[in-house]
Amino acid sequence: MTACLDISNLSATLSNGQRVLRSVSLSVEPGEVRALVGESGAGKSMIGKAVLGVLPPSVKIVEGSIRLEGADLGALSAKERRRVIGAKTALIPQDPLTALNPSRRVGPQMTDRLVHILGWAADRADKRVRQLLDEVHIREPDRVMRAYPHELSGGMRQRVLIAAAFAAEPRLIVADEPTTALDVTVQKQILRLIAQLQKEHGTAILFVTHDLGVVAKISQKVTVLYAGKVVEEADTAALFADPQHAYTRALMAATPKYTDPLASLMPVDEAVLAGLAAEIAIADHDWRPSLDRKSGHG
Amino acid sequence: MAEPLFKVSGLKVALPDMTRKPLVGRAPLVEILKGLDFELPRRSVTGIVGESGSGKSTLGRALVRLIEPSAGSVSFDGRDITHLPDVELRPLRRNLQMIFQDPMSSLNPRRTIGAIIAAPLKQNGLGDNIGARVAEALKRVGLPEHFAKRYRHELSGGQRQRVGIARALALSPDFVLADEIVSGLDVSTQAQILTLLEKLADEMGLTVAFISHDLSVIRRLCRQVIVMRNGEIVEQGPTDALFADPKHAYTRDLIAAIPLPEIDGDWLKAG
Amino acid sequence: MADARALPRRRFDARLVLAGGWLLVALLAAIFAPLIAPQDPLAQDLLFERLPPFWMQGAEPGFWLGTDSLGRDLLSRIIYGGRVAFIVAFAAAFAACIVGSTLGLIAGYFGGWADRIISRIVDIWMAFPPVLFAILLVAVFGTGLSSVIIAIAVIDWTRFCRVIRAEAMGQSRMDYVENARIAGFGRFRIMLSEVLPNVLPSIVALLSLEMGIAVIVEAILSFVNLSISTDDPTWGGIIAEGRLSIHQAWWVLVFPLITLFLTVLSFSQFGEGLKARFDPVLR
Numbered sequence: 001m002t003a004c005l006d007i008s009n010l011s012a013t014l015s016n017g018q019r020v021l022r023s024v025s026l027s028v029e030p031g032e033v034r035a036l037v038g039e040s041g042a043g044k045s046m047i048g049k050a051v052l053g054v055l056p057p058s059v060k061i062v063e064g065s066i067r068l069e070g071a072d073l074g075a076l077s078a079k080e081r082r083r084v085i086g087a088k089t090a091l092i093p094q095d096p097l098t099a100l101n102p103s104r105r106v107g108p109q110m111t112d113r114l115v116h117i118l119g120w121a122a123d124r125a126d127k128r129v130r131q132l133l134d135e136v137h138i139r140e141p142d143r144v145m146r147a148y149p150h151e152l153s154g155g156m157r158q159r160v161l162i163a164a165a166f167a168a169e170p171r172l173i174v175a176d177e178p179t180t181a182l183d184v185t186v187q188k189q190i191l192r193l194i195a196q197l198q199k200e201h202g203t204a205i206l207f208v209t210h211d212l213g214v215v216a217k218i219s220q221k222v223t224v225l226y227a228g229k230v231v232e233e234a235d236t237a238a239l240f241a242d243p244q245h246a247y248t249r250a251l252m253a254a255t256p257k258y259t260d261p262l263a264s265l266m267p268v269d270e271a272v273l274a275g276l277a278a279e280i281a282i283a284d285h286d287w288r289p290s291l292d293r294k295s296g297h298g
Numbered sequence: 299m300a301e302p303l304f305k306v307s308g309l310k311v312a313l314p315d316m317t318r319k320p321l322v323g324r325a326p327l328v329e330i331l332k333g334l335d336f337e338l339p340r341r342s343v344t345g346i347v348g349e350s351g352s353g354k355s356t357l358g359r360a361l362v363r364l365i366e367p368s369a370g371s372v373s374f375d376g377r378d379i380t381h382l383p384d385v386e387l388r389p390l391r392r393n394l395q396m397i398f399q400d401p402m403s404s405l406n407p408r409r410t411i412g413a414i415i416a417a418p419l420k421q422n423g424l425g426d427n428i429g430a431r432v433a434e435a436l437k438r439v440g441l442p443e444h445f446a447k448r449y450r451h452e453l454s455g456g457q458r459q460r461v462g463i464a465r466a467l468a469l470s471p472d473f474v475l476a477d478e479i480v481s482g483l484d485v486s487t488q489a490q491i492l493t494l495l496e497k498l499a500d501e502m503g504l505t506v507a508f509i510s511h512d513l514s515v516i517r518r519l520c521r522q523v524i525v526m527r528n529g530e531i532v533e534q535g536p537t538d539a540l541f542a543d544p545k546h547a548y549t550r551d552l553i554a555a556i557p558l559p560e561i562d563g564d565w566l567k568a569g
Numbered sequence: 570m571a572d573a574r575a576l577p578r579r580r581f582d583a584r585l586v587l588a589g590g591w592l593l594v595a596l597l598a599a600i601f602a603p604l605i606a607p608q609d610p611l612a613q614d615l616l617f618e619r620l621p622p623f624w625m626q627g628a629e630p631g632f633w634l635g636t637d638s639l640g641r642d643l644l645s646r647i648i649y650g651g652r653v654a655f656i657v658a659f660a661a662a663f664a665a666c667i668v669g670s671t672l673g674l675i676a677g678y679f680g681g682w683a684d685r686i687i688s689r690i691v692d693i694w695m696a697f698p699p700v701l702f703a704i705l706l707v708a709v710f711g712t713g714l715s716s717v718i719i720a721i722a723v724i725d726w727t728r729f730c731r732v733i734r735a736e737a738m739g740q741s742r743m744d745y746v747e748n749a750r751i752a753g754f755g756r757f758r759i760m761l762s763e764v765l766p767n768v769l770p771s772i773v774a775l776l777s778l779e780m781g782i783a784v785i786v787e788a789i790l791s792f793v794n795l796s797i798s799t800d801d802p803t804w805g806g807i808i809a810e811g812r813l814s815i816h817q818a819w820w821v822l823v824f825p826l827i828t829l830f831l832t833v834l835s836f837s838q839f840g841e842g843l844k845a846r847f848d849p850v851l852r
Binding site: 394405421 | 748749750752754755762
């Protein structure tokens with residue numbers, strides 16, 4: 001079976017040569033949720049952006065490949081790449097307010113992609129979006145589609161964006177911290193909704209988050225990142241049962257737990273950070289970007 | 299049992315709603331806090347938890363009198379400060395300090411860290427030997443002395459928040475309001491900042507109001523909790539008791555919605 | 570991820586250097602006009618009327634940019650005209666800046682009634698067509714250097730007021746302003762020590778831009794003969810005269826125009842460059 005997403009040996013640098021991704025390899029099988037977890041600067045959002053082909057211009061992929069259902073994005077022309085990414089992927093963004101254009105009604109923003117990118121007829125797109133709004137438990141699709149983004153609550157906006165992401169039946173959804181801006185009770189509803197739609201539609205999800213609690217609840221597989229490097233990769237259940245890397249253990253100990261207050265909120269040990277720094281120094285020392293890659297991708 | 303540091307009764311705050319302001323005339327008032335009664339015991343950390351729009355930040359600002367309440371009373375250390383004018387508040391300010399959510403916004407970009415910490419000291423008559431006092435304040439939060447010469451943009455997020463703490467504690471206040479002070483930080487940094495605050499509060503005998511949306515953090519840090527929703531207090535009491543046996547359905551929902559970092563297949567289905 | 574602190578600061582800013590260089594040269598020339606002007610700017614000599622610039626047939630040594638229809642040396646007139654231009658630029662821009670920035674700061678920081686009153690005045694003020702307003706003012710105060718300065722300041726303080734109000738408003742929402750209250754500072758002191766330094770780069774940039782605008786307004790007023798006495802050379806005045814003899818002596822129009830253009834452009838670029846340089850914060 002071909003993986004839905006297969007990233008192999010991916011390295012990226014800033015324009016000043018500083019490495020931001022360090023030979024990252026990971027794959028997402030069809031219908032599976034893989035969490036990408038790490039702290040700020042870990043490069044987790046960067047990987048999501050690379051998959052969607054929206055890396056900032058200052059970041060250059062210098063090595064490795066990204067395959068969407070077998071298609072090597074680096075080997076495609078820019079136009080082809082956009083078409084493949086557009087047809088196979090979708091994004092659930094972090095901030096539901098800035099992800100919607102404040103001066104346009106919600107409905108047209110949801111059908112835009114179906115009509116203009118995928119070439120659907122307007123009434124088919126409209127019908128599809130209504131169906132999805134129903135699936136995310138929005139009971140008044142007419143009112144919501146006619147509304148402007150600011151007229152909806154944060155949770156409502158995030159539901160709209162989830163509906164829009166699933167509407168085109170993508171093979172892979174990149175969810176970039178989709179619940180970080182939400183209250184906990186709303187977060188739970190949204191997580192439940194994503195899990196439910198994911199199961200029903202059989203969509204694979206690359207779920208970017210900083211929250212180990214969210215990882216535990218939503219994913220089947222998990223990749224832990226630090227400074228652009230994969231630190232640990234495992235089945236989610238295995239990771240929480242028996243974390244292998246000292247950094248993973250430190251992250252778990254730092255995460256607050258109301259059930260066990262005295263064993264949580266432990267500051268990360270200096271020795272762990274020193275160990276990570278050494279790992280990265282070694283990786284960078286031996287690293288030469290392979291030159292077989294066409295420049296300009298990403 | 300000593301007198302509580304804060305006694306609040308019937309506290310109401312109403313603010314003008316500019317989005318509904320008519321073309322002519324005053325904006326209609328919206329009641330943000332709808333009559334709160336509580337006390338903050340001395341030398342202890344009280345958590346104030348709630349979701350966005352619960353009024354927890356407004357409550358904090360009313361405690362340190364950045365906002366004037368519209369009704370009810372706030373008494374601090376036995377003195378009614380509900381409607382004290384700015385000028386009479388000033389001498390009390392050194393005992394009513396605050397640590398902000400976003401240290402990026404709470405540190406003036408044009409001043410050195412040293413100047414930022416020194417300003418409230420000088421204003422409150424502690425301007426002598428200022429270099430040593432600033433160094434002392436920095437040392438207390440685990441920052442080296444030479445950071446006094448740096449600017450905000452030269453610091454990491456965690457270091458900035460340490461400066462925020464150093465500034466608030468430099469005056470050795472009786473009371474500190476901590477408003478979502480770790481919500482922008484990574485978990486590892488968050489753990490450092492919170493253990494630092496925990497240690498300092500204990501050492502200096504501070505009374506702290508700790509505003510947060512995160513009940514897990516409050517569980518660890520606070521001796522008692524106030525749960526807020528829509529401008530009202532839903533439930534309050536000792537932290538242990540509240541977690542062991544939450545009385546109000548909303549409190550139970552809040553606790554149940556926290557995703558614990560452990561495998562639990564039923565969590566998403568329940569509730 | 571991208572660490573702003575690691576970005577190196579540019580040492581050499583071509584925009585700042587070129588614009589500042591031109592302004593410095595023009596300013597020094599204006600200050601030391603009696604020493605460096607090759608001729609008396611008012612000396613008429615009908616033998617030397619409409620001499621072309623130095624590289625053309627029929628030019629006379631000592632009259633580098635040629636002469637006008639009364640035989641006055643163009644270069645000397647432009648240099649002397651710079652005196653009026655710079656006096657007006659500095660005086661009018663500073664006056665507009667002080668009035669406008671103060672009111673803008675108060676409106677933006679204090680808000681409420683102060684803001685409502687100041688903003689209404691600005692709105693009404695800006696509804697007057699500015700050049701007509703200036704002409705009206707000069708007509709009332711009479712012509713002369715001080716009238717021109719007053720007219721420009723009276724018209725243009727609103728520009729400062731609006732921009733500084735918006736900036737001060739943004740700054741006032743910052744937590745460090747709130748913290749200054751917690752530290753026990755008075756409101757007025759906070760406005761000066763916390764808000765003002767953060768809007769200063771904008772004030773500086775606007776001030777420089779306003780100097781350029783003042784030079785233009787002065788030139789317009791001279792052009793329509795409402796500035797200072799016609800004897801003293803002004804750039805607008807020279808341009809107005811040059812317009813009459815454009816077919817016989819184009820240089821009388823073109824050289825003061827180029828000078829005016831370069832000066833105004835330099836003021837605005839210098840201001841923008843200063844703003845970028847002035848800001849210790851690498852946003």
